Amino acid sequence: xxxxxxxxxxxxxxxxxxxxxxxxxxxxxxxxxxxxxxxxxxxxxxxxxxxxxxxxxxxxxxxxxxxxxxxxxxxxxxxxxxxxxxxxxxxxxxxxxxxxxxxxxxxxxxxxxxxxxxxxxxxxxxxxxxxxxxxxxxxxxxxxxxxxxxxxxxxxxxxxxxxxxxxxxxxxxxxxxxxxxxxxxxxxxxxxxxxxxxxxxxxxxxxxxxxxxxxxxxxxxxxxxxxxxxxxxxxxxxxxxxxxxxxxxxxxxxxxxxxxxxxxxxxxxxxxxxxxxxxxxxxxxxxxxxxxxxxxxxxxxxxxxxxxxxxxxxxxxxxxxxxxxxxxxxxxxxxxxxxxxxxxxxxxxxxxxxxxxxxxxxxxxxxxxxxxxxxxxxxxxxxxxxxxxxxxxxxxxxxxxxxxxxxxxxxxxxxxxxxxxxxxxxxxxxxxxxxxxxxxxxxxxxxxxxxxxxxxxxxxxxxxxxxxxxxxxxxxxxxxxxxxxxxxxxxxxxxxxxxxxxxxxxxxxxxxxxxx
Amino acid sequence: xxxxxxxxxxxxxxxxxxxxxxxxxxxxxxxxxxxxxxxxxxxxxxxxxxxxxxxxxxxxxxxxxxxxxxxxxxxxxxxxxxxxxxxxxxxxxxxxxxxxxxxxxxxxxxxxxxxxxxxxxxxxxxxxxxxxxxxxxxxxxxxxxxxxxxxxxxxxxxxxxxxxxxxxxxxxxxxxxxxx
Numbered sequence: 291x292x293x294x295x296x297x298x299x300x301x302x303x304x305x306x307x308x309x310x311x312x313x314x315x316x317x318x319x320x321x322x323x324x325x326x327x328x329x330x331x332x333x334x335x336x337x338x339x340x341x342x343x344x345x346x347x348x349x350x351x352x353x354x355x356x357x358x359x360x361x362x363x364x365x366x367x368x369x370x371x372x373x374x375x376x377x378x379x380x381x382x383x384x385x386x387x388x389x390x391x392x393x394x395x396x397x398x399x400x401x402x403x404x405x406x407x408x409x410x411x412x413x414x415x416x417x418x419x420x421x422x423x424x425x426x427x428x429x430x431x432x433x434x435x436x437x438x439x440x441x442x443x444x445x446x447x448x449x450x451x452x453x454x455x456x457x458x459x460x461x462x463x464x465x466x467x468x469x470x471x472x473x474x475x476x477x478x479x480x481x482x483x484x485x486x487x488x489x490x491x492x493x494x495x496x497x498x499x500x501x502x503x504x505x506x507x508x509x510x511x512x513x514x515x516x517x518x519x520x521x522x523x524x525x526x527x528x529x530x531x532x533x534x535x536x537x538x539x540x541x542x543x544x545x546x547x548x549x550x551x552x553x554x555x556x557x558x559x560x561x562x563x564x565x566x567x568x569x570x571x572x573x574x575x576x577x578x579x580x581x582x583x584x585x586x587x588x589x590x591x592x593x594x595x596x597x598x599x600x601x602x603x604x605x606x607x608x609x610x611x612x613x614x615x616x617x618x619x620x621x622x623x624x625x626x627x628x629x630x631x632x633x634x635x636x637x638x639x640x641x642x643x644x645x646x647x648x649x650x651x652x653x654x655x656x657x658x659x660x661x662x663x664x665x666x667x668x669x670x671x672x673x674x675x676x677x678x679x680x681x682x683x684x685x686x687x688x689x690x691x692x693x694x695x696x697x698x699x700x701x702x703x704x705x706x707x708x709x710x711x712x713x714x715x716x717x718x719x720x721x722x723x724x725x726x727x728x729x730x731x732x733x734x735x736x737x738x739x740x741x742x743x744x745x746x747x748x749x750x751x752x753x754x755x756x757x758x759x760x761x762x763x764x765x766x767x768x769x770x771x772x773x774x775x776x777x778x779x780x781x782x783x784x785x786x787x788x789x790x791x792x793x794x795x796x797x798x799x800x801x802x803x804x805x806x
Numbered sequence: 807x808x809x810x811x812x813x814x815x816x817x818x819x820x821x822x823x824x825x826x827x828x829x830x831x832x833x834x835x836x837x838x839x840x841x842x843x844x845x846x847x848x849x850x851x852x853x854x855x856x857x858x859x860x861x862x863x864x865x866x867x868x869x870x871x872x873x874x875x876x877x878x879x880x881x882x883x884x885x886x887x888x889x890x891x892x893x894x895x896x897x898x899x900x901x902x903x904x905x906x907x908x909x910x911x912x913x914x915x916x917x918x919x920x921x922x923x924x925x926x927x928x929x930x931x932x933x934x935x936x937x938x939x940x941x942x943x944x945x946x947x948x949x950x951x952x953x954x955x956x957x958x959x960x961x962x963x964x965x966x967x968x969x970x971x972x973x974x975x976x977x978x979x980x981x982x983x984x985x986x
Contacts, residue, residue: 747952
């Protein structure tokens with residue numbers, strides 16, 4: 291019988307630290323919130339420390355005992371075909387994870403992990419929403435060994451099931467870099483992603499909870515800024531010819547502009563720290579993604595798990611000749627917040643797209659001579675609901691504004707007409723013998739590639755408006771398509787076109803086998 | 807199951823007309839009427855209780871309201887009952903399903919018309935369920951599970967129970983291939 295292994299002894303440290311964090315953080319927030327309403331002259335820290343110590347004393351002892359018990363009871367061993375994880379002192383649990391079923395082997399290393407040379411490993415088999423095994427923490431060498439064993443143990447006729455075009459010998463694993471992001475691209479990515487607003491929001495919440503915000507606000511704005519007053523003055527200037535408050539307006543515009551710049555800068559810093567040294571490699575049948583400055587993440591996605599590939603191009607992306615690529619994978623993450631590993635290429639030059647796609651979808655034909663447009667009368671069909679929305683909003687605006695609602699109606703009308711026309715003009719779909727593709731979007735464009743052998747179901751939907759225009763919407767269902775993610779969902783097709791495409795895709799899908 | 811056997815079952819079902827578009831069992835209309843009547847009854851009871859409370863608790867209610875509220879209640883119940891009588895047969899006319907060697911196609915919807923095609927090779931597993939009312943009418947609901955997102959679960963209610971079991975047997979994935 292193969293020898294059993296334990297986790298790294300540092301596990302006790304991380305485990306109890308996790309417990310402390312789970313209890314201490316809410317306690318901390320609660321204390322700060324109460325201190326805000328309490329006597330202002332006592333600083334939040336002075337007020338809090340006495341309570342903190344008591345909490346820590348009470349919580350630390352059982353959590354450390356628990357962590358030690360968990361460490362002692364946790365065992366790991368490699369069988370020929372599977373990974374066996376034993377855990378539990380009172381309730382014993384033995385979990386068998388066949389190598390062939392392991393879909394992801396993710397490793398996360400934060401700063402402390404790296405100092406101690408250990409790594410937290412998550413093993414997923416695609417069953418539930420949670421990782422099937424969470425090994426916190428292993429020595430880094432053990433993770434290497436595990437990765438080697440798992441992926442060597444997966445040598446089976448994979449390619450035969452999945453198209454059969456590229457028989458990859460799992461024994462000869464040779465990593466090939468598909469994409470590496472230098473610092474400049476990382477900063478650009480941060481600029482384009484604009485994650486800053488989320489971070490600012492989070493910081494705002496923390497500050498307002500702790501009461502630090504009020505003091506900062508008072509310090510920043512010794513003068514009282516009355517936003518509503520400014521808006522009223524500007525409106526008066528527009529409608530009644532009153533003098534424009536130019537000075538205050540300029541100040542407000544400058545403040546907003548400054549804020550936007552700061553937000554973008556924060557986002558760039560975030561991207562640099564989060565995705566530092568981003569590297570996408572292909573080793574045999576697996577895609578491997580590595581990134582992070584402080585917390586280093588290593589994720590492995592087997593190629594056959596890729597369900598759809600989506601290319602994003604915002605208007606800034608196109609102006610800078612860049613695109614980003616995301617993959618949807620099957621398994622637990624459906625509907626959840628997008629996980630890091632789905633970004634296979636945060637940013638790359640558009641010229642490099644075909645090579646990357648060929649790397650992610652080996653042996654799959656994605657080149658099409660021409661894209662098919664949607665129905666010729668799609669604009670007439672699409673403008674109706676848009677006009678209805680415009681009319682309803684204008685009518686509602688007319689209640690407080692009276693005839694001033696025209697100021698709402700006209701720009702909305704122009705936007706509806708121009709936006710719809712452009713949206714319809716940029717819709718397109720295409721098929722090859724291997725894939726069905728759909729693209730949409732005017733300013734921000736997205737294109738999704740779904741492999742025929744990953745199609746789960748094909749549906750057409752005809753709304754009452756569609757039926758009057760003899761059109762239909764074709765929807766291709768795949769595993770792991772998140773709620774808001776772009777997918778093959780083609781509107782405004784002619785009824786006959788939609789029906790033929792549906793039947794054809796269903797038949798083609800039926801003739802292939804699906805693997806998770 | 808060997809391929810030849812499978813062809814056999816499908817061929818025998820083809821004689822029954824399974825590869826044609828089929829309607830649901832007519833008993834489903836009766837079942838739906840009963841279900842909807844029960845629903846109308848539940849709504850009537852609860853809203854009547856609410857109505858009584860409002861009418862007795864309010865001190866100075868305008869005469870218009872004391873007449874209008876019960877009238878509105880009555881109107882709602884009549885509408886619900888009328889809907890319970892009419893809708894099931896309309897809905898029934900718009901449901902068709904077709905089973906062939908490739909998979910199953912289900913079309914339904916009166917205003918929004920949906921056609922769902924599930925290839926046989928994508929069927930993860932199937933259920934045939936039967937509630938107490940369905941049992942009384944000898945009906946069953948076929949539930950098809952796929953690995954998809956929108957159509958992770960496709961329901962086909964209103965099949966005769968024995969027939970639902972037969973459809974399920976035909977959709978059962980080949981035993982010799984491991985799909986996951």
